[in-house]
Amino acid sequence: xxxxxxxxxxxxxxxxxxxxxxxxxxxxxxxxxxxxxxxxxxxxxxxxxxxxxxxxxxxxxxxxxxxxxxxxxxxxxxxxxxxxxxxxxxxxxxxxxxxxxxxxxxxxxxxxxxxxxxxxxxxxxxxxxxxxxxxxxxxxxxxxxxxxxxxxxxxxxxxxxxxxxxxxxxxxxxxxxxxxxxxxxxxxxxxxxxxxxxxxxxxxxxxxxxxxxxxxxxxxxxxxxxxxxxxxxxxxxxxxxxxxxxxxxxxxxxxxxxxxxxxxxxxxxxxxxxxx
Amino acid sequence: xxxxxxxxxxxxxxxxxxxxxxxxxxxxxxxxxxxxxxxxxxxxxxxxxxxxxxxxxxxxxxxxxxxxxxxxxxxxxxxxxxxxxxxxxxxxxxxxxxxxxxxxxxxxxxxxxxxxxxxxxxxxxxxxxxxxxxxxxxxxxxxxxxxxxxxxxxxxxxxxxxxxxxxxxxxxxxxxxxxxxxxxxxxxxxxxxxxxxxxxxxxxxxxxxxxxxxxxxxxxxxxxxxxxxxxxxxxxxxxxxxxxxxxxxxxxxxxxxxxxxxxxxxxxxxxxxxxxxxxxxxxxxxxxxxxxxxxxxxxxxxxxxxxxxxxxxxxxxxxxxxxxxxxxxxxxxxxxxxxxxxxxxxxxxxxxxxxxxxxxxxxxxxxxxxxxxxxxxxxxxxxxxxxxxxxxxxxxxxxxxxxxxxxxxxxxxxxxxxxxxxxxxxxxxxxxxxxxxxxxxxxxxxxxxxxxxxxxxxxxxxxxxxxxxxxxxxxxxxxxxxxxxxxxxxxxxxxxxxxxxxxxxxxxxxxxxxxxxxxxxxxxxxxxxxxxxxxxxxxxxxxxxxxxxxxxxxxxxxxxxxxxxxxxxxxxxxxxxxxxxxxxxxxxxxxxxxxxxxxxxxxxx
Ligand SMILES: Cc1cc2nc3c(=O)[nH]c(=O)nc-3n(C[C@H](O)[C@H](O)[C@H](O)COP(=O)(O)OP(=O)(O)OC[C@H]3O[C@@H](n4cnc5c(N)ncnc54)[C@H](O)[C@@H]3O)c2cc1C
Ligand code: FES
Numbered sequence: 036x037x038x039x040x041x042x043x044x045x046x047x048x049x050x051x052x053x054x055x056x057x058x059x060x061x062x063x064x065x066x067x068x069x070x071x072x073x074x075x076x077x078x079x080x081x082x083x084x085x086x087x088x089x090x091x092x093x094x095x096x097x098x099x100x101x102x103x104x105x106x107x108x109x110x111x112x113x114x115x116x117x118x119x120x121x122x123x124x125x126x127x128x129x130x131x132x133x134x135x136x137x138x139x140x141x142x143x144x145x146x147x148x149x150x151x152x153x154x155x156x157x158x159x160x161x162x163x164x165x166x167x168x169x170x171x172x173x174x175x176x177x178x179x180x181x182x183x184x185x186x187x188x189x190x191x192x193x194x195x196x197x198x199x200x201x202x203x204x205x206x207x208x209x210x211x212x213x214x215x216x217x218x219x220x221x222x223x224x225x226x227x228x229x230x231x232x233x234x235x236x237x238x239x240x241x242x243x244x245x246x247x248x249x250x251x252x253x254x255x256x257x258x259x260x261x262x263x264x265x266x267x268x269x270x271x272x273x274x275x276x277x278x279x280x281x282x283x284x285x286x287x288x289x290x291x292x293x294x295x296x297x298x299x300x301x302x303x304x305x306x307x308x309x310x311x
Numbered sequence: 312x313x314x315x316x317x318x319x320x321x322x323x324x325x326x327x328x329x330x331x332x333x334x335x336x337x338x339x340x341x342x343x344x345x346x347x348x349x350x351x352x353x354x355x356x357x358x359x360x361x362x363x364x365x366x367x368x369x370x371x372x373x374x375x376x377x378x379x380x381x382x383x384x385x386x387x388x389x390x391x392x393x394x395x396x397x398x399x400x401x402x403x404x405x406x407x408x409x410x411x412x413x414x415x416x417x418x419x420x421x422x423x424x425x426x427x428x429x430x431x432x433x434x435x436x437x438x439x440x441x442x443x444x445x446x447x448x449x450x451x452x453x454x455x456x457x458x459x460x461x462x463x464x465x466x467x468x469x470x471x472x473x474x475x476x477x478x479x480x481x482x483x484x485x486x487x488x489x490x491x492x493x494x495x496x497x498x499x500x501x502x503x504x505x506x507x508x509x510x511x512x513x514x515x516x517x518x519x520x521x522x523x524x525x526x527x528x529x530x531x532x533x534x535x536x537x538x539x540x541x542x543x544x545x546x547x548x549x550x551x552x553x554x555x556x557x558x559x560x561x562x563x564x565x566x567x568x569x570x571x572x573x574x575x576x577x578x579x580x581x582x583x584x585x586x587x588x589x590x591x592x593x594x595x596x597x598x599x600x601x602x603x604x605x606x607x608x609x610x611x612x613x614x615x616x617x618x619x620x621x622x623x624x625x626x627x628x629x630x631x632x633x634x635x636x637x638x639x640x641x642x643x644x645x646x647x648x649x650x651x652x653x654x655x656x657x658x659x660x661x662x663x664x665x666x667x668x669x670x671x672x673x674x675x676x677x678x679x680x681x682x683x684x685x686x687x688x689x690x691x692x693x694x695x696x697x698x699x700x701x702x703x704x705x706x707x708x709x710x711x712x713x714x715x716x717x718x719x720x721x722x723x724x725x726x727x728x729x730x731x732x733x734x735x736x737x738x739x740x741x742x743x744x745x746x747x748x749x750x751x752x753x754x755x756x757x758x759x760x761x762x763x764x765x766x767x768x769x770x771x772x773x774x775x776x777x778x779x780x781x782x783x784x785x786x787x788x789x790x791x792x793x794x795x796x797x798x799x800x801x802x803x804x805x806x807x808x809x810x811x812x813x814x815x816x817x818x819x820x821x822x823x824x825x826x827x828x829x830x831x832x833x834x835x836x837x838x839x840x841x842x843x844x845x846x847x848x849x850x851x852x853x854x855x856x857x858x859x860x861x862x863x864x865x866x867x868x869x870x871x872x873x874x875x876x877x878x879x880x881x882x883x884x885x886x887x888x889x890x891x892x893x894x895x896x897x898x899x900x901x902x903x904x905x906x907x908x909x910x911x912x913x914x915x916x
Contacts, residue, residue, distance in 0.1 A: 059664055073621055079713070079722040080621075104722055120621040122658040252713070252723075255619050255660060256845050257629075258705035259687040264696060269689065274847055288696055291798035295698045299724030306719040 036117040040094050048173040049101035050144065051110045052086070058093030060123045066155035067129030067148070067246065067278055070095065071254040072109065073120035079105045082125070082251045082273070086147035095123075098147035098176065104303040125254045126277050131159040135218035138210065138241075139185070140166045140203050140232055142224025146177050148246055149223040153184055156221075162186050164210065164217075168203040168228075172196035204231050217241050222281065226293065230286040243281035247272045249289055250296065263289050451555035456485040458563050463778040467748045470633045470716050473775055474538075479517065482567040485560050486515035490551055497546040497561060502895035505529045507546060507561055514564055523572035524579060526565055531605040532598060532894065534573060534640050537566025539631060539738075540891045543770040573643055580647055584611035589908050592617060592675040594661045594848065597625020599681035599881030599893035601648060606901030608651040612908065615654040615675075617661050619847075622712060625683055627890070629712040630704070632742050634749065635772070638711075666851030667877065677876045677904055680863060681897065684882035686843035690734075694792030695838070697800040699726050703739045703839035710746050728835025731755045732803050734789055735839030736766040741773060743837040744781045755781050756831065760788040760808050760821040786810070786821065790828070792836060803831040842887045862886055866916050869903030870896060875915040878904060 041054035060070060069084040087096040101110045112118070129152055137156045141149030146167045153163050165185035169175040170193045178197075182188045189206040190198025199206060203224075210217065220243040222232040229245045236243040249261040249272045256274035263272050266283035270276065459475045460466075466473055477485065489511040497507045505526055513522035526533045542548075542562035550558035572578050589612045593600045596618040604614045622628045624641040649655070661667060661682075670678050687702035689695055706725065709715040715725035731747040733740050736759035744755040757776070759766060762785045766773060777783075786808040793802040807827035810819045844861045856864040856873035863879040865872055870880040880896035882888055906912075 059659075063664060077714075077721045108722075120658050122619070122621070122660065124663055125660075252705055252708055253620065255685075256847055257619075257685040257687070258708050259689065259702040260705045262689075262696060269691070269696060288798065292696065292698055294797075295726065296724050299718065303719045303722055303724070 036119060037121045038117045039112050039114050040092075041096075042112070042114055045098065045176045046173045048171075049110065050098065050174065050176050051101065051106075052096055052098045052147075053109065053112065054087075054094050054096045055118060055121065056093060057095050057121055057123075060121065061088045061090050061093045061095050064088050064095060064124035065128040066131075066151040068124040068126045069254070069277065070097070070121055070123030071125060071251070072097070072118055074105070074108050074112070075119050078108065078119070080120075080122075080252060080254065081105045081109070082248075082254050084148040084151070084246070084277075085123070086151050098144055100144045100174075103300045104307045107304070107307070122254065125273055127275065129155055129278055131155040133160040136162045136164060136216055137219045137221060138164045138166065138207065138217050140168075140207060140220065140222045140224070140228075141181075142168050142203060142228040143174065144176070145224030145228075145246070146175075146181065149221065150177050150180055150184065152221060152223065152246070153181075156219075157184060161219075164215070165189070166191065166203050166206045166210075168192065168198075168206070168224075170194065202231070203228060204235050207232065207235060211239050211241075219244070220281075222246075226286060226290050229281065230290070233281040233284070233286070237282055244278050245281040245284060247277045247279060247284065247289065248293075250293060263292075451490075451552050453488050453556070455488070455557040455560050456481045456563070458560070460775075463775075463780070466634065467745075467779045470749055472637050473634050476570055477563055477567045479519070479571075482514050482519070482564060483517055486511045486564060488552065489515070489559050492551060496549040496551065497559070500545040500547075500549040501529075502545070502891045503529045503898060505546075505565070510568060511559070511561070511564055514568060519568055519571040520575065520577040520579075522564075522568040523577075526568060527581075529898075530891075530894065531602050532644055532890075533565050534569035535598070535627060535636060535644065536891055536894075537562050537564075537569055538636050538640075539769075541769045541889060545891070573640075578647065580651060581609045583609055583651060586613065587611045587909070589613070589676045590615070590674055591677050591679065591904065591908075592670045592673075593679045593681060595619075595625060595681040595683055595881070595883070596623035596645070596655065597681055597683045597881060597893060598627065598890045599683075599897040600625065600679070601644065602894040602897035603679050603681065603880070603901050603904075604648055604653045605651060606898060607904060608648065608653045610901075610905050612905070613652065613654075615656060616648075617656045617659040617665070619658070619660040619682075620712065621657050623655050623657065625681075629708045630739070630742070632707065632711055632746050633716075634745070635742065660847060662848040662850040662852065667848075667855065667874070668851065668853070671876070677878070677908060679870075679897075679900060679904065680848065680872070680877065680879040680883060681881045681893070682845060682848050682883045683893075684842040684862075684887040685845040687838070688841040688843060689838055690789070690840060692789060692791045694794055694800065697792055697794040698798050699728060699800045699834060700792055700836045700838065701726055703733075703735070703743050703837055704842070706743055706837050707739075707746065710750065716750060725750060726835055727751065728833065729753045730833050731835045731837065732758055732789075732831060732833045733837045733839055734758050735841075736761065736768060737839065737841075738768045738772055740837075740839040741768045741776045741781075743839050745772075745776055745779055747835070747837065748779055748781065752835070756833075757781060757783045758787050758789060758803065758805060758831075759783065759785055761810065761819070762786060765818065784831075787829075788821070788823070789836075790823075793830075800833060800836055803833050803836060805829050805831055842882075844883055844886075848883075860886060867903070868899055870900040871903070871916060873916075876907075 038056045039053055040056050043052040045052055064085055069082050071080045071082050073080050083097040083099055085095045086098045099106050101107050139149045139153045157163055163185040165181045165188040167181055168191040172192055175197055191201050191203055191206050192198055220236050220241045222229045223246040233243055247263055249263055251261045251273055252258045254273045256271050261272040262269050264285035265279050461473055491508050495508045498504055510522040510525040513525060530536055540562060546561045547558040552558050591607050591612050591614045593604050593616045596616045600616055604616055608614050623645045627641045628638055687704040709723055709725040713723035714721040715723050718724050729752060731752040733744045740757055744757055747755045787805045788808055789803050790806050791804040792800050795801050806823045808821035809824055811822040814820045854874050858864045863872055863884050865879055865884050870878040872879050878900045880900045881893035
């Protein structure tokens with residue numbers, strides 16, 4: 036059992052941050068790695084990327100948006116409640132070296148992951164430019180933390196309710212147009228966002244890394260449910276990734292594959308609401 | 312001989328003891344006398360010169376010998392005469408000294424008594440007074456007891472166990488078919504050398520719990536092995552009865568004894584030796600890991616199992632379906648290990664949460680790696696990443712470990728299909744096809760590139776699959792998959808095969824027939840074509856040598872690896888094999904580890 040040490044609602048729109056006591060994982064995990072969470076006996080195994088870890092207090096923090104039954108279940112937990120199973124650290128550790136200027140682009144709950152990754156890049160001595168976006172103000176998270184971490188931060192919303200009116204790709208374009216020197220781009224967020232960023236950076240020839248989020252079961256390389264085509268080869272995102280060279284990723288295939296259980300997820304959610 | 316009296320039978324039932332019956336004429340072969348707590352043996356003998364039907368254990372003191380038939384209660388029997396040659400049986404031990412007729416019932420026990428089938432004395436029963444040779448001949452022709460099973464039409468709609476297993480009567484009858492060979496070949500076929508004739512004769516004598524204990528001397532997981540071992544390729548293949556007729560149902564008997572022991576709460580764990588203070592880490596909780604933990608736990612070492620998943624059991628819990636191996640049985644076995652003091656660290660991946668070397672830093676004195684062959688095999692065919700093309704591991708893990716068959720009560724869904732194709736011919740493929748039917752598929756087809764004879768699955772599973780309506784496309788293989796606009800699989804592109812020349816392994820290799828391509832309409836494909844080693848373990852395992860296929864290289868029979876104090880065994884060494892081979896490897900490793908640890912040896916290789 037893993038106890039919840041802290042719970043925050045980051046926005047009015049169901050963005051939740053849970054801090055969980057897991058000293059062994061906190062000791063080992065590095066930015067970009069994830070954990071698999073199973074809340075209770077009947078629960079799914081849900082992969083969630085870790086947003087912070089604190090080795091001193093032995094905790095890790097996950098940030099997620101409530102989108103289905105499992106995230107709703109997680110969101111229903113309060114301080115002192117416990118999670119049945121927590122497995123990690125999973126995924127290949129991110130590698131951080133000094134390259135110069137790193138542009139980190141985050142969307143939705145991906146901003147939390149981006150924040151963790153960028154902190155790794157900061158430690159490696161890079162200059163950071165952050166671009167974070169959301170549909171609307173109430174979905175935007177970690178703006179202050181990102182501002183504190185990055186040398187420069189651009190905020191965009193689709194409806195203009197906060198920051199600049201537009202998409203993260205518009206902000207990226209603006210950076211390129213003002214001749215900003217960019218050595219590495221990092222994109223974390225919804226697949227369509229990562230695909231759009233990749234289409235753009237491909238044209239500009241900016242090395243880009245994305246963090247993929249396929250459907251997973253075990254997260255240990257045992258089922259192959261998380262497989263993606265990268266550079267024409269099948270790779271398991273949970274062990275070979277989740278970070279890949281964006282130019283090699285077959286986004287269309289992954290977007291299709293991620294819809295495989297759409298219908299079941301709706302059934303699951305509806306049943307759980309009825310039961311409640 | 313007297314028919315059993317109802318009162319006696321009632322008493323018998325009342326006591327919960329099992330009667331044995333002759334498999335041929337159904338005469339009761341033993342009876343329990345609740346008053347004296349002794350069992351009467353169905354043997355026509357002469358006592359004190361008079362013929363009588365039932366005899367109390369002949370080795371008892373004269374003052375205690377009584378006969379049920381033709382004798383009054385309390386009459387003393389001074390001598391017991393062999394029904395065949397009239398020699399005295401009082402000193403006989405197993406056989407009449409003169410004519411060698413078997414004499415049973417010589418061991419005193421309050422509950423049950425060994426009964427010789429050959430001594431059923433009911434008029435007209437073919438067992439009456441026959442010679443050993445004739446007996447062997449008749450036994451060879453005797454039909455094997457059928458395991459009662461759920462009806463095929465019903466069972467494809469549920470996940471309950473297919474086979475109910477023998478009841479006491481059937482087990483005794485089946486055990487009676489055993490020839491009790493002096494040099495039992497069946498034992499040679501058992502990778503862990505279970506004393507098969509020994510435990511079978513105990514079952515024949517209704518000493519069921521003792522039979523289970525006899526098995527446990529060599530095999531720590533009998534309820535599991537009785538269900539999943541490929542007996543048809545091992546012990547039963549070598550059974551002499553099989554030469555003429557049907558082999559003894561060793562697997563079914565093993566299962567019966569183990570189930571009896573568990574269900575009647577008579578599991579007696581071996582006594583733990585005094586604590587040695589030495590600590591052993593086991594990586595992986597499949598059959599290899601569990602066996603090793605049991606063996607070393609008994610020796611007094613303190614054992615911790617690290618398991619990546621949230622449940623212990625390896626393939627036994629995530630792969631093999633509930634309808635073939637109920638998970639409660641695996642849980643009972645892991646519970647037994649806990650009682651032996653073995654600790655389980657679940658959700659703990661070695662290679663991620665701990666490095667291999669780190670385990671030594673944590674104070675472990677030795678490490679056993681039993682991480683199995685958990686990497687799913689794909690064939691690299693076009694369209695393999697379409698939606699609803701899944702690996703057997705994913706499909707089975709969702710359904711078994713995550714209980715998708717109880718969705719939406721359990722949150723994890725499984726991919727659904729009406730027309731399901733399963734690629735492969737092993738146990739894994741059978742499990743997938745049969746699971747798919749239970750998950751609501753209208754049609755499940757096995758696509759296998761060789762013929763039925765080469766299919767590596769257990770005979771019983773193939774038969775069950777056939778009964779349940781699984782279709783078999785032999786000598787066919789997939790070459791690709793076709794999807795619709797939404798990227799969902801719609802057709803399997805296949806090609807027919809013919810059998811070519813044998814390859815190095817001696818197996819004939821299938822060769823595609825040019826121009827024989829065909830299409831099969833499907834909406835779910837499950838790929839069950841072999842497995843590989845999961846590489847996660849090797850992160851932070853410097854110096855651990857692997858072979859060309861990526862499995863761990865071992866340097867001794869007992870599984871010593873290139874890293875001192877690290878042993879390995881099971882599928883991670885051999886590649887995907889069987890439960891019992893994994894257990895056999897673990898047993899060897901356990902012996903070696905115990906010797907190494909207790910001697911304080913230093914030489915490694
Ligand atoms: C569907 C299916 C059906 C089968 N049917 C039969 C059958 O009927 N009869 C038969 O004899 N055999 C059968 N087999 C084969 C048999 O199950 C295996 O040969 C046997 O389980 C191997 O045992 P093992 O202990 O080596 O490994 P496994 O049972 O594979 O156990 C390995 C365990 O190690 C864990 N692990 C892996 N990596 C790590 C790590 N880095 N850290 C911590 N833990 C780790 C895994 O999660 C797993 O629990 C079947 C296999 C499958 C997949
Ligand atoms: S999630 Fe199962 S292999 Fe990656």
